Amino acid sequence: MAKAILVLEDGRTFSGSAYGAVGETFGEAVFTTGMTGYQETLTDPSYHRQVVVQTAPMIGNTGVNDEDDESDKIWVAGYVVRDPARRPSNWRSTGDLGERLAAEGVVGISGVDTRALTRHLRSRGAMRVGLSSVDLDPASVLARVQASPQMVGADLSAEVTTPSRYVVEAVGEHRYTVAALDLGIKRNVARRLAERGVTTHIFPSSSSIDDLLAVSPDAVFFSPGPGDPATADGPVALAREVLRQRKPLFGICFGSQILGRALGFGTYKLGYGHRGINQPVLDRTTGKVEVTSHNHGFAVDAPLNTVIDTDFGGVEVSHVCLNDNVVEGLRGLDVPAFTVQYHPEAAAGPHDADYLFDRFVELVEKKG
Numbered sequence: 001m002a003k004a005i006l007v008l009e010d011g012r013t014f015s016g017s018a019y020g021a022v023g024e025t026f027g028e029a030v031f032t033t034g035m036t037g038y039q040e041t042l043t044d045p046s047y048h049r050q051v052v053v054q055t056a057p058m059i060g061n062t063g064v065n066d067e068d069d070e071s072d073k074i075w076v077a078g079y080v081v082r083d084p085a086r087r088p089s090n091w092r093s094t095g096d097l098g099e100r101l102a103a104e105g106v107v108g109i110s111g112v113d114t115r116a117l118t119r120h121l122r123s124r125g126a127m128r129v130g131l132s133s134v135d136l137d138p139a140s141v142l143a144r145v146q147a148s149p150q151m152v153g154a155d156l157s158a159e160v161t162t163p164s165r166y167v168v169e170a171v172g173e174h175r176y177t178v179a180a181l182d183l184g185i186k187r188n189v190a191r192r193l194a195e196r197g198v199t200t201h202i203f204p205s206s207s208s209i210d211d212l213l214a215v216s217p218d219a220v221f222f223s224p225g226p227g228d229p230a231t232a233d234g235p236v237a238l239a240r241e242v243l244r245q246r247k248p249l250f251g252i253c254f255g256s257q258i259l260g261r262a263l264g265f266g267t268y269k270l271g272y273g274h275r276g277i278n279q280p281v282l283d284r285t286t287g288k289v290e291v292t293s294h295n296h297g298f299a300v301d302a303p304l305n306t307v308i309d310t311d312f313g314g315v316e317v318s319h320v321c322l323n324d325n326v327v328e329g330l331r332g333l334d335v336p337a338f339t340v341q342y343h344p345e346a347a348a349g350p351h352d353a354d355y356l357f358d359r360f361v362e363l364v365e366k367k368g
């Protein structure tokens with residue numbers, strides 16, 4: 001197997017073997033702690049421009065299948081694993097993960113001490129990285145890592161959004177219409193809505209309020225997605241317009257950060273982010289703790305224990321991560337809007353937070 005190296009922007013270097021495509025790639029090094037769900041992770045557009053390190057040591061055991069993609073391609077910029085499966089086995093498996101990575105041109109590295117790498121990222125923070133199986137000289141790869149773009153300031157919505165509007169029909173009886181702004185949406189969002197009788201119109205990220213209103217939506221949704229929310233001025237202006245119209249609004253992850261900005265809050269970069277499928281979150285409305293799926297490197301900066309006065313009335317922090325007190329959800333008290341920073345659609349991950357789609361539909365019901 002061809003040799004490969006991984007070079008972090010602070011110069012730390014790991015060696016391993018080429019996994020997936022042979023070549024060279026750059027991105028932000030981030031780690032995810034999910035022990036299952038690698039196919040959903042790889043195809044989640046929010047990982048665009050990120051080199052994902054899997055902390056679970058064995059990856060690829062269940063192969064890849066035709067059902068678990070969250071979009072129509074692999075989005076990660078690169079992939080880092082310890083011990084790839086030599087022979088996948090699962091009743092749904094239609095292929096081998098390493099072969100799929102190669103077929104899609106995704107450069108990876110295996111045989112890496114992912115535990116040491118994760119500890120390094122945890123103490124130093126997410127940083128740029130290069131993977132190469134064509135240039136094994138760390139100093140020359142490092143020069144290109146240091147010249148590669150940062151995640152702070154990255155405006156990536158246009159690179160992942162749908163080129164034109166499409167529709168996911170309600171399953172069974174149609175009850176409501178939702179206009180969803182695609183900033184890097186995952187398939188499971190529209191599926192979760194469809195099973196509640198919602199028809200979702202998915203719009204390009206540059207859409208205007210008039211584009212959205214043209215389908216007479218009962219509510220609006222802002223999707224997850226890659227990049228720095230501080231750059232998303234267009235979607236933030238659109239969210240303010242939606243709030244002004246008093247349309248019910250739900251945002252997930254990037255969508256939560258955009259609504260946060262629309263309400264007047266700032267966003268900031270976390271040290272190493274939250275990525276995995278077992279993060280404990282407190283729903284402060286019910287006092288219940290849920291185990292949730294996360295994938296975010298930025299967060300909203302809002303005070304936790306008070307009703308905050310905004311341009312759109314009172315707002316409170318509805319959800320908090322119990323690991324580090326990061327804001328995980330916002331709720332408007334005077335406008336029909338709420339958000340979560342994590343992933344109630346799961347895929348991958350537990351379904352504890354599925355109730356949030358019911359809350360969204362109830363909000364639409366109340367307005368109707």
Ligand SMILES: NC(=O)CC[C@H](N)C(=O)O
Nearest residue numbers: 046224225253254297298
């Ligand atoms: N999954 C997402 O929507 C991620 C949002 C944003 N890009 C972040 O890293 O925080």
